Amino acid sequence: MKPIFRTALPALLLASALAGCAHRHPAADPAIATIQLAALNDFHGNLEASSVTYTDVGGVERTVTAGGIATIAGALNAWRKDDPELLLVGAGDLIGASPALSLMWADEPTLAAMNRLGLRVSSVGNHEFDGGRAELLRQQKGGCTSPRPEKACRFDGAWQGAAFQYLAANVFDMVTNKPFLPAYHVETVRGVKVAFIGAVLKDAASSVLASGVAGLQFADEAQSINRVLPELRAQGVNAFVVLIHEGGRTPSPQQKQDCTDLYGPLVDVVKKLDPAIRVVISGHSHKGYLCRVDGRLVTQAEMGGHMLSRVTIDVDRATGRVVGERAANVVLAQGSFPPDAAMDGFLQTVRARSEQALARPVARLAVDTLVRPDDDTIDESALGDLIADSMLYGARAYGAQIAFMNRGGIRTTLKTGAGNVATLGQLQAVLPFGNTIEVVNMTGAQIYAVLEEQFLAGRGVTRGLLQVSDGFTYQWNPSRPEGMRVVDKSVLLHGVQIEKGNTYRVAINHFLLEGGDSFPTFKQVTNVAPTNMRDVDALAEYLISRDRAGKPAGAASDAGRIRRAK
Known part of the structure; x- marks a missing residue:
């Protein structure tokens, strides 16, 4: 190395x-x-x-x-x-x-x-x-x-x-x-x-x-x-x-x-x-x-x-x-050149203005805290459920039926303020990468393949399983061999079995689309439709819509979409 x-x-x-x-x-x-x-x-x-x-x-x-x-x-x-x-x-x-x-x-x-x-x-x-x-x-x-x-x-x-x-x-x-x-x-x-x-x-x-x-x-x-x-x-x-x-x-x-x-x-x-x-x-x-x-x-x-x-x-x-x-590539490491004072002053102004805006309240949630679990034995979290649901909401105009979110893209626990109100800055801390949401065609066989890729050698569940949207459920068995851990016929969409020969519209972020987190099957999808919506914007819009409807989003525990077979 x-x-x-x-x-x-x-x-x-x-x-x-x-x-x-x-x-x-x-x-x-x-x-x-x-x-x-x-x-x-x-x-x-x-x-x-x-x-x-x-x-x-x-x-x-x-x-x-x-x-x-x-x-x-x-x-x-x-x-x-x-x-x-x-x-x-x-x-x-x-x-x-x-x-x-x-x-x-x-x-x-x-x-x-x-x-x-x-x-x-x-x-x-x-x-x-x-x-x-x-x-x-x-x-x-x-x-x-x-x-x-x-x-x-x-x-x-x-x-x-x-x-x-x-x-x-x-x-x-x-x-x-x-x-x-x-x-x-x-x-x-x-x-x-x-x-x-x-x-x-x-x-x-x-x-x-x-x-x-x-x-x-x-x-x-x-x-x-x-x-x-x-x-x-x-x-x-x-x-x-x-x-x-x-x-x-x-x-x-x-x-x-x-x-x-x-x-x-x-x-x-x-x-x-x-x-x-x-x-x-x-x-x-x-x-x-x-x-x-x-x-x-x-x-x-x-x-x-x-x-x-x-x-x-x-x-x-x-x-x-x-x-x-001729040419040279120069890495601009901090300390390699004296920072320009006027430009640094401009940056401080941008920071001050932005911090004020980031304190803006977005919406009320049903709970004050949604935890990002660091325990790899936990397959699903209420925060992961919330973000996957918001991606599905943001991609609805593109025909999305399912949403997958990589847990590594969820950077911290979501902690709200007084009255369970989340601010824009708090949402940005949870989803800081600004990944855009893409809607793609995936066959049922590809969905099965992606689920199996969660458990391949060198991965285990150390990065956390993909978080999935409302209506999508499955079971997996950790005692079964690699490539066979997803329980057959357990992969359901609104209670109906996912058919390997059928095609489904799936919302993922651009990081996954490029095979990020070692999911090569995502690079094989077809009919990619960029929504040009960032994940954090979809989350904000979803929270606002639920709050306005009088049904604030969020829960104290996960929804039971992913289950380990015994």
């Missing part, structure tokens, strides 16, 4: 210093313009620092607290001191699926932070469309007319818009057949023109609410990018950087230079790009890498602001073409 270092600041400080040296502006070559970029992707509203585990170039696994807007600003301050013309660029999902600190304000604090950081341009990601096309345009241009009036302009009383430009070369308005957002943005740096061309994965529409992107077409990424090159060349631009919200994966460490083992959908896109495109800055897969694909530089900087990619491009002044490119 590789050693895990919980504190590794000296090594990180040295790595940061070396990365800075590697990117210092070289002695001027009159024939070459050297342009420096800092790139981030998949920030997802992570204004605060958080823990990240990564493998360094020596193969050592390290866990550090990294990111946070004050540290990001501090790093940029240091780099801009060396090169005032350094540009900050993004590769999408700067917002969406964000912590409450940002999401509760329609992600306006994050966009404001990006303005303060001096972000110049970013591709859109699929999560930029979480609120729909109208909301994305509002976030770009400003204003308070929003499909989320309970969040928009609530933080600062107004919203002036993003100072940076979102790009989407492959997203078209089906009525006008024109790009929904600009396809590219041109910057002049050290006297040469550089075009940043943005794109999002062509399957983005399948991961957002269909009504939110109605009338938009998501086209092939490479074709759409290549299509704009003649237009750019006519403007005298011959240096191109692609910002694309599509990703890949690699077994190589995040900081390994020029890896050659990148795989995934991004690779096919890169291979189809015009040969003049030498630099591709990517996102979406939340992986850090510095790879080469057909000789091109392809980068990604993990997620959440834990890391920034420093990209250096050499441009021939005579031709305007890229003649050299």
Whole structure:
């Protein structure tokens, strides 16, 4: 097993210093313009620092607290001191699926932070469309007319818009057949023109609410990018950087230079790009890498602001073409750069405003406490029942019949205040990850398989069994062999036996959809319908509906949906 270092600041400080040296502006070559970029992707509203585990170039696994807007600003301050013309660029999902600190304000604090950081341009990601096309345009241009009036302009009383430009070369308005957002943005740096061309994965529409992107077409990424090159060349631009919200994966460490083992959908896109495109800055897969694909530089900087990619491009002044490119991924561990005082002050303001809002009462419950049991001998909890029921409630418009919730996603006991009233902050503490709910098709055989996967070797019940919604019941026998522990014919939906050949609509969170907690069968489901509703929002709406109906939710004990056979 590789050693895990919980504190590794000296090594990180040295790595940061070396990365800075590697990117210092070289002695001027009159024939070459050297342009420096800092790139981030998949920030997802992570204004605060958080823990990240990564493998360094020596193969050592390290866990550090990294990111946070004050540290990001501090790093940029240091780099801009060396090169005032350094540009900050993004590769999408700067917002969406964000912590409450940002999401509760329609992600306006994050966009404001990006303005303060001096972000110049970013591709859109699929999560930029979480609120729909109208909301994305509002976030770009400003204003308070929003499909989320309970969040928009609530933080600062107004919203002036993003100072940076979102790009989407492959997203078209089906009525006008024109790009929904600009396809590219041109910057002049050290006297040469550089075009940043943005794109999002062509399957983005399948991961957002269909009504939110109605009338938009998501086209092939490479074709759409290549299509704009003649237009750019006519403007005298011959240096191109692609910002694309599509990703890949690699077994190589995040900081390994020029890896050659990148795989995934991004690779096919890169291979189809015009040969003049030498630099591709990517996102979406939340992986850090510095790879080469057909000789091109392809980068990604993990997620959440834990890391920034420093990209250096050499441009021939005579031709305007890229003649050299290199990059480094810098982990922004706390202490590696002096935090920016002004940005830290902004963060403190966001925290203060958010804490006040998080104290807002949501609804009255039937009991004052619903315990999250840490005892692995307990299969079901009243809190697990409540959350599964709220997921089913939130997914009802999508035809959900059953809901499954992984107990690891339930982080703490729900303790209410006076009069058994739960606050928004208390709900956020129970479900802090902001997982979105997906509704999928599962056969009865797949449901049986998932239940059996709870007991496979290496799992036992150490992570707790899946919590299930009202009407779904089954029995299991711990003395039976693996793969046969679910009692045959005991799996019922409202008292009717689940048939292995039938298909059922099931609500799960996105973590499970990706096979999280070692449930591979969830990755085999079909007809995925994203609700774009976070689990905590579904819980709040469910509690409110029950309270208004005069039947507060919650119980002192579990409902007996999961039983061990004797």
